[in-house]
Amino acid sequence: MADPRHRATLLRYVRGVCLALLCVITALFAVATVRTFSLDVNAGLHLARWEETKRVGFDVSQRQREEMLENFKEAVRIPTVSHSPTDINTTALLAFGRLLRKAFPTVFASSLVQHEVVADYSHLFWVQGSQPDLVPYMLLAHIDVVPASESDGWDAPPFSAKEIDNFIYGRGTLDNKECVMGILQALEYLLLKGYKPRRGFYIGLGHDEEVSGLNGAVNTVRLLKQRNVQLSFLLDEGLLVIDGVMKGLDGPAALLGVSEKGSATVKLSVTTAPGHSSMPPRESSIGILAAAVKRLEDNPMPIMFGQGPERGTFEHLAHKFILPLRFLASNLWLFAPIVGRLLALKQDTNAFARTTTAVTMFNGGVKVNVLPSVAEAYVNLRIHSAQSLQEVMDLIDSTVGDQRVRVELLDGFDPLPISSYSETSFGFQILKKSILDVFPQVTVAPGICVANTDSRHYKDLAADIYRFAPIWAKAGDAQRIHGINERISKKNYEDMVGFYFTLIQNCDIKKLPESHSGVHEF
Numbered sequence: 001m002a003d004p005r006h007r008a009t010l011l012r013y014v015r016g017v018c019l020a021l022l023c024v025i026t027a028l029f030a031v032a033t034v035r036t037f038s039l040d041v042n043a044g045l046h047l048a049r050w051e052e053t054k055r056v057g058f059d060v061s062q063r064q065r066e067e068m069l070e071n072f073k074e075a076v077r078i079p080t081v082s083h084s085p086t087d088i089n090t091t092a093l094l095a096f097g098r099l100l101r102k103a104f105p106t107v108f109a110s111s112l113v114q115h116e117v118v119a120d121y122s123h124l125f126w127v128q129g130s131q132p133d134l135v136p137y138m139l140l141a142h143i144d145v146v147p148a149s150e151s152d153g154w155d156a157p158p159f160s161a162k163e164i165d166n167f168i169y170g171r172g173t174l175d176n177k178e179c180v181m182g183i184l185q186a187l188e189y190l191l192l193k194g195y196k197p198r199r200g201f202y203i204g205l206g207h208d209e210e211v212s213g214l215n216g217a218v219n220t221v222r223l224l225k226q227r228n229v230q231l232s233f234l235l236d237e238g239l240l241v242i243d244g245v246m247k248g249l250d251g252p253a254a255l256l257g258v259s260e261k262g263s264a265t266v267k268l269s270v271t272t273a274p275g276h277s278s279m280p281p282r283e284s285s286i287g288i289l290a291a292a293v294k295r296l297e298d299n300p301m302p303i304m305f306g307q308g309p310e311r312g313t314f315e316h317l318a319h320k321f322i323l324p325l326r327f328l329a330s331n332l333w334l335f336a337p338i339v340g341r342l343l344a345l346k347q348d349t350n351a352f353a354r355t356t357t358a359v360t361m362f363n364g365g366v367k368v369n370v371l372p373s374v375a376e377a378y379v380n381l382r383i384h385s386a387q388s389l390q391e392v393m394d395l396i397d398s399t400v401g402d403q404r405v406r407v408e409l410l411d412g413f414d415p416l417p418i419s420s421y422s423e424t425s426f427g428f429q430i431l432k433k434s435i436l437d438v439f440p441q442v443t444v445a446p447g448i449c450v451a452n453t454d455s456r457h458y459k460d461l462a463a464d465i466y467r468f469a470p471i472w473a474k475a476g477d478a479q480r481i482h483g484i485n486e487r488i489s490k491k492n493y494e495d496m497v498g499f500y501f502t503l504i505q506n507c508d509i510k511k512l513p514e515s516h517s518g519v520h521e522f
């Protein structure tokens with residue numbers, strides 16, 4: 001570039017391009033600044049004129065409060081542990097059935113309630129409504145729990161229901177005996193107060209949810225299908241109220257699960273010739289498999305943040321984030337890739353951003369001086385809403401990329417459909433109102449359940465399935481689920497009963513109020 005005229009032209013050109021780029025970036029930021037969401041969905045609900053129905057108040061005596069907590073503790077003390085579909089504690093499940101009859105005599109004696117045992121240990125209740133033209137809804141919970149061992153570091157024996165500092169400790173206090181007992185306790189009190197629902201509803205209590213619900217939930221669904229039941233909506237466990245769980249989120253938020261991730265359980269195996277360890281090959285079956293597993297861990301599934309219901313979570317909560325997160329969450333059209341990357345940095349929020357890959361089992365070898373003929377690993381993936389099981393399997397194949405590694409899909413399903421969460425969605429709005437009636441200080445947002453629930457078996461019975469329990473989770477509490485020191489505060493358990501008590505009555509309206517739209521400011 002010897003000619004100075006050419007150099008000057010080039011400089012002018014480069015400066016022009018830079019200026020244009022700067023203008024575009026400034027314009028984008030200007031638009032982004034102006035476009036700050038305030039999706040105050042709570043406001044509309046408060047303004048709406050809800051149909052008035054005959055209601056009873058949730059006023060329990062001190063004696064009833066003690067009895068309510070004692071019933072719950074008794075439930076926690078029964079070790080209804082599921083180890084595998086063929087290894088469940090049937091003795092405990094039968095004892096649990098007896099406890100239900102003892103704890104809720106009014107429910108079992110009421111002429112409004114039909115009760116039946118399904119698949120030997122699950123329970124199905126039908127509570128008759130006075131207006132058969134109102135489409136029924138269903139509440140789900142499960143009786144079984146995952147194993148727990150005190151030696152893992154519990155502060156109290158996991159089946160003791162011991163009270164420490166106003167918390168009840170025990171396996172199942174968060175997953176999911178608080179819902180089982182909370183729902184039936186609410187119904188017991190409602191019936192005791194002479195309440196008669198207008199809208200009929202079902203209560204399903206599964207006995208093998210922790211091992212996929214293939215007996216309890218699947219047979220309950222079969223029965224309901226034979227009876228041509230269609231549900232207005234269904235509520236199961238899943239998400240909860242988070243308070244101080246997500247950094248930068250100011251105030252508590254109730255996340256109402258509108259879908260759940262898909263799942264894949266994949267077996268990887270390598271077979272090589274056995275032989276004497278004194279004459280090993282360059283690569284063993286264990287080494288080949290370990291390298292494949294490492295490749296899967298080093299190459300996580302793509303970040304898909306913003307393409308599933310998690311986008312709705314951030315849009316609904318945007319105004320509750322502190323700056324600069326509020327700015328990012330308010331403008332996902334621009335910043336979704338950045339927010340996705342930020343979420344992917346942490347173990348629990350990563351689950352909201354992508355399909356997760358967890359290597360959960362690894363076996364190989366039989367003796368120290370024998371070359372292992374087989375090595376196998378199990379990988380459990382939870383599939384993001386915007387991805388399919390087939391896409392995930394294709395990615396696993398290409399990442400493993402080694403013909404010697406056999407890849408088998410043992411079990412899997414696509415992500416579940418996304419339930420409605422609009423202003424006209426009966427289930428979503430009734431649940432939101434019920435949450436706000438009990439916890440007026442929370443912001444309600446749709447969410448994605450990163451684990452699976454029995455509700456997935458019900459997808460032909462209800463277009464709208466929600467996953468939420470009114471558990472008040474502080475930082476670290478989510479890790480107690482399936483972990484150590486699972487616990488719930490006595491106050492929270494009472495609020496749970498209050499929530500179902502309110503919800504059942506709120507469901508009695510015929511339809512949503514005409515105008516209860518939220519305020520959208522851009």
Ligand SMILES: CCCCCCCC/C=C\CCCCCCCC(=O)N[C@@H](CC(N)=O)C(=O)O
Nearest residue numbers: 209210211212238246352451452453454478481
């Ligand atoms: C971006 C927001 C971050 C907020 C963090 C929220 C933390 C979520 C907390 C809890 C999730 C609790 C999940 C409870 C449901 C558990 C159901 C379960 O264990 N299912 C088993 C068995 C099955 N049915 O398949 C499972 O393996 O998924």
Ligand SMILES: [Zn+2]
Nearest residue numbers: 175176209237
């Ligand atoms: Zn559960």
Ligand SMILES: [Zn+2]
Nearest residue numbers: 146175210482
């Ligand atoms: Zn569980």
